[in-house]
Amino acid sequence: MGGAGETRRARSDKQRNRTHILEVAEEYFTEQGVSGSMDAIARRAGVGPGTLYRHFPNREALLAALLRARDEELVSRRTAIERDVADPVTALEQWLEALGEYVTAFDGLPEPLRAALSEDTSPLVIACEGFITVTDHFLVAAQRAGGAHHWIRARDLFLSVLSTAWARSAVLADETSADALRAIVRSGWATAGNGAGRTGDGVSATRLPPTGRGAAPL
Amino acid sequence: MGGAGETRRARSDKQRNRTHILEVAEEYFTEQGVSGSMDAIARRAGVGPGTLYRHFPNREALLAALLRARDEELVSRRTAIERDVADPVTALEQWLEALGEYVTAFDGLPEPLRAALSEDTSPLVIACEGFITVTDHFLVAAQRAGGAHHWIRARDLFLSVLSTAWARSAVLADETSADALRAIVRSGWATAGNGAGRTGDGVSATRLPPTGRGAAPL
Amino acid sequence: MGGAGETRRARSDKQRNRTHILEVAEEYFTEQGVSGSMDAIARRAGVGPGTLYRHFPNREALLAALLRARDEELVSRRTAIERDVADPVTALEQWLEALGEYVTAFDGLPEPLRAALSEDTSPLVIACEGFITVTDHFLVAAQRAGGAHHWIRARDLFLSVLSTAWARSAVLADETSADALRAIVRSGWATAGNGAGRTGDGVSATRLPPTGRGAAPL
Amino acid sequence: MGGAGETRRARSDKQRNRTHILEVAEEYFTEQGVSGSMDAIARRAGVGPGTLYRHFPNREALLAALLRARDEELVSRRTAIERDVADPVTALEQWLEALGEYVTAFDGLPEPLRAALSEDTSPLVIACEGFITVTDHFLVAAQRAGGAHHWIRARDLFLSVLSTAWARSAVLADETSADALRAIVRSGWATAGNGAGRTGDGVSATRLPPTGRGAAPL
DNA sequence: GATGAATGAGTTTTCATTCAT
DNA sequence: TATGAATGAAAACTCATTCAT
Known part of the structure; x- marks a missing residue:
């Protein structure tokens, strides 16, 4: 290399x-x-x-450098998606998939990545921010097309990808579970219609998720 | 000392x-x-x-005992939900919420819990199995009512809860993100209609998630 | 049992x-x-x-009890030798062989046995003393017959047996070495003639070993 | 501290x-x-x-280093013997004596040394191998002179030295026993004549010890 | 007589990180 | 700038033995 x-x-x-x-x-x-x-x-x-x-200077810095070296691949994935995929929902979907793979490069990688999100000093934040920016790009397009809930933000999607990747470590032997997790997230951010071009999304007019903590009266 | x-x-x-x-x-x-x-x-x-x-005899055993001590609370939550909540979708929702809180009892708890799912020997498995059983109970009811995708299994939902809890450690300062994560999962398992009583769920006729790994042509 | x-x-x-x-x-x-x-x-x-x-009350006591339980076997070995073996040198030889086996009953047994010889309090001493007494019995006979050096004492022979048994743990794979060790000890205590009935043993007239520490001018 | x-x-x-x-x-x-x-x-x-x-990196390595530091002394002992002692039997005798002292440097040293003989990985093996090589040197000379049994190998002699040293820990207070042990081993490997120059050694024509395990009909 | 809970020093070893050279 | 020696806290777990019940 x-x-x-x-x-x-x-x-x-x-x-x-x-x-x-x-x-x-x-x-x-x-x-x-x-x-x-x-x-x-x-x-x-x-x-x-x-x-x-x-x-x-520390493990995170090394990890960050390693990830940066892999950025190219992700960038080309992004380019390819933008070039080849017309439907913004599918585009977002594929981008998240790519991100999910990227984030599984090393065993246990999701952990420091998540940690970085809570710190301002970690060199990994920069990487994360980049990911989030691109995600936002795709997300906004999908939202404009009415294919993604409006209350979702790029950062949340990134976290979802991260946590799904994290969970996958537990289900190595169970590809079905891994698929299900992905599907949950996928059908989580997507609007019912799922479709590009479809506009109506009654709920997504607001910027707040439908069921907040307080929303469900326990 | x-x-x-x-x-x-x-x-x-x-x-x-x-x-x-x-x-x-x-x-x-x-x-x-x-x-x-x-x-x-x-x-x-x-x-x-x-x-x-x-x-x-080891950390997991201690953790398991600690969790068992908290079981009561969870059990009473369950009872309360079954008593008070008529709509099976809301019931499942509230149960998952309770589970999510339970699983956040200690910082870093999701990790050993996830690990336990891959091992047969950990004393934590027993706890997990219990959770999954109850989850299945609620899930099946929701699915019968047409309010949850049929391709979802209780284990997957538990993993979702776990991974969401895991992700929340990163967003302590950001309650909005936490809500969003929850909402993603929530709208991930729920059928479009969301409603109790509504029956049709075109997708859920199958037991497979709509978008498997191979579905998205990368 | x-x-x-x-x-x-x-x-x-x-x-x-x-x-x-x-x-x-x-x-x-x-x-x-x-x-x-x-x-x-x-x-x-x-x-x-x-x-x-x-x-x-402690490991030694347990060990001592265990050995005592095996005493019977050793006793019968002794009886058999006394009954069947006329030549006192062969008799001593066979007794030491029996002792060597006895002392290898458990892996690592020679160690506490040796330790016991230095302590007066260990319950193992009693066992050892018994062994030494019998050994003395055979030894004296062999010495009288001129088949064993006069400068050897029963205790020394017992120690030899012990240390040979100890060494054998290292040469498990090498039966030749084990045999050689036994042979060294055997030809070590026996007089040149080796034979019962033969009397002359120029050196053994004295009660001191031929080459003491000081004997060899280093 | x-x-x-x-x-x-x-x-x-x-x-x-x-x-x-x-x-x-x-x-x-x-x-x-x-x-x-x-x-x-x-x-x-x-x-x-x-x-x-x-x-x-571990106890054996430390021990090995400690022994290596003492090697010099042993080497000079060897040189001195080779220089001063004409009779190969006496030379072997003195070398074994030196080895015996060396191996008693620390209380309990024989144990790890013996263990090392059964392992290939221990850093102590190297030390042992060196000892054995030198022992072989002296032994061969003694055997050529007809003063040592032909069925003895250097490794066996080293083990004898080791086990004698081991046994001595038990008889610290009893120098007579220690001497006797030494003498047993000494008269164990030496041929009857003991003398340099004397050639005949009826037994030693063979490479096998006179009394193998099977030799003594128990 | 039996029980088994408690003790707590003790063992080996790892590792991120610092800093003198 | 590179090096690699030094640090020393920490970690997890064991076990002979005692003694309250």
Whole structure:
């Protein structure tokens, strides 16, 4: 990927080193999940932990860099959808699907992503914000077409995707459940008609979800 | 620290001790979340770690006991719903709401709960199974009334509740998002009509979710 | 062995209980070696640890009781040897062989046995003393016949047997080594002639070993 | 307790630190025997357990390092013997004596050494292999001179030394027994004549010990 | 006599992170 | 800038033994 594969640290080039660490980390996180040991990554990359930490001051920073490296793919997915899919609802649907896959790149990734949403300092926020922006793009289009509830915001959709991805870890053996979860979310944001072009959505005129906490008298 | 140094604590009533540990654990988990240290709990309870482990051989067992202690509340919620709510859709809705609250008792609780679903040995499974059974009860009623998609299973709903609860940890400051997540799930399982009494549900004739993985051509 | 196999603790008879514990301990030590957990034995025997400790105040006591139960076998070995073997050297040889087997009853048994030799309080000493007495019996006969060095004492021979048994744990896969160890000890105590009836043993006139620590000028 | 609380210990020379740990460990093992607590050693050395484990990943590694530090002494013993002792039997005798002392450096040392012989992974194996090689050197010479049984192998002799050392822990107060044990082993491997130059050794023509397990009809 | 709850020191080991060199 | 040694808190769990009931 980075092209520094064969001779590790041939030049004592900082950039090369960084790239190499990223490659190794990608591999490691893929194998062990995101909570693997930082030390192990440094060791595998053949650098001292200090070097690792110089490039990426903490796990989140490393994760963020890793995700950024994968951004390209997501961007091209987005482009492809925008190019190929006329129906804004289907477009949103496909984008969320792509996002869901992206977010499952490493085992346990949803966790730090969710955490990042609550912090302002995490380097992962930036990534998240990007995702949310694009999601908003698709969402607005779908809402304009009357295919998505108006009370939904991009951030909520992103969280839904995240939490669905999180839940999927529990149902690895049960693809049906995974599908059901996706379907719930899907039919959750979509208006009844589902269809592009259909306009009426009685409920969605408001910006508030139909059943708030207080709405259901317990 | 625990003050149990000098004289051996009189062999107080076992039940008393157990209860005391539970109280302390409840308090501790409420403060620190479910991943707090077991030893710390023992320390706080003024018992040796051995005592803690005698009563609860591992974290899950402790958690399970804690949840069981809260079961009563959930049971009474269930009873109340069955007594007071005629509409099966609203009933299911309220039950899921109750479940969602229950599952947020401690910070980070959804995680071990989800993990338990993939294991057969965890003492938490029993709790989960119970939840799922009751959920099934409500779900079937709602489905009969045409108010819930037929392709949904109780387990899926439980997972939805779990993952929504999980996501909520990220949006503590943002009640609107939390509501939206709930609403998505809610309008995800409910049929368009939403209504009790209304029968037709064109989609739900099948037991499969409308949009499986393969449905969306990526 | 004890005949209390089928209905555990049918009568609440102390003796029965004791016998049952012994059976279980025998089984357990055979499986796990002598350093297995006392608690586990109690658990397996279906009694509280307190009961176990009432009968056998510590591991050594339990071990001693276990060995005593096996004494019979050793005694009969002794009788058989005395009856059947005319040559005192062969007799000693066979007795030591029997002792070596006895002492390997459980994995790790030589260790506490050796330790017991240094303590006066261990209940295992009694067992050891018995062994040593018998060994002395055979040894003296062999020495009288000129077939064993005079500078050897029964206690030394017992220690040799013990240490050979100890070493054998390391050479499980290597029967040749085990044989060699035995042979070393065997040709160590025996006089050159090896034969019963042969008298001359120039060295053995003294009660001191030929090469003491000081003898070899390092 | 270690006094390393306030300021981070200046990154002293790694070698220095390592050496210090070794000194402390040596002292500690000498006092407490080899099964003393690793943490205690770290504490005594004034370093964190992590530092100890960085240098020596486990107890065996530490022990191996400690032994290696003593190797010099053994090597010089060997050199001295080779230089000063003409008679190969005496040479072997003295080498085994030296080995016996070496192996008694710490209380309980024979145990892990024996265990190492059954494993391929232990860092102690290397040490053992070295010992065995040298022993073989002396043994072959003695055998050529007709002063040691041909059925003995170096490994067996090393085990004998080990087990004798093990047994000696029990007879600390009884030097006579210790001497006797040594003498048994000594007269166990040596041929009757004992003498250098003497060639005939009727038994030793074979590579098998005279009394194998089956040889003695029990 | 039996029970089994309580004790609590003790074990090994990991790891994120810092900082002297 | 890279290094990697040092840190040391923490974690989870065990077990021989005691003693109140």
